[in-house]
Amino acid sequence: MEWIAVQPYIKVHRKVDGTEQIRLEEERHLYMYPDKIVSKYHEFLMKDVLDITFKPYGEKGGLLYLHTTGGLYSFTVQNSPQSFIDTFKDRKNNFFN
Secondary structure, three states: OOOOEEEEEEEEEEEEEOOEEEEEEEEEEEEEOOOEEEOOOOEEEHHHEEEEEEEEOOOOOEEEEEEEOOEEEEEEEOOOOHHHHHHHHHHHHHHHO
16 A cells, blocks of 8 residues: 655654763654554554644744544654645545545
8 A cells, every 4th residue: 555645753862872962863754544644663543543733843843743542642843744734634534524
């Protein structure tokens, strides 16, 4: 099955090495399929995703929130996820109609 939308996000890892704290960033992707949204380690069925919201901070980035029946999941994004959110809202409306 092919994805219908993709949203890059950043996973930040902090590592303490002696007295130094190192910040490592790993680029990952959220993939939206007709029936689910998939991250590197999670799979959210579309029926379980209640909403997707975005809280901007900085110049372009912010936090993308997946509101699910299993809890709230946040993803750090470096660009506007509006296209991803719009695709979700269109799919969600079609999924239940």
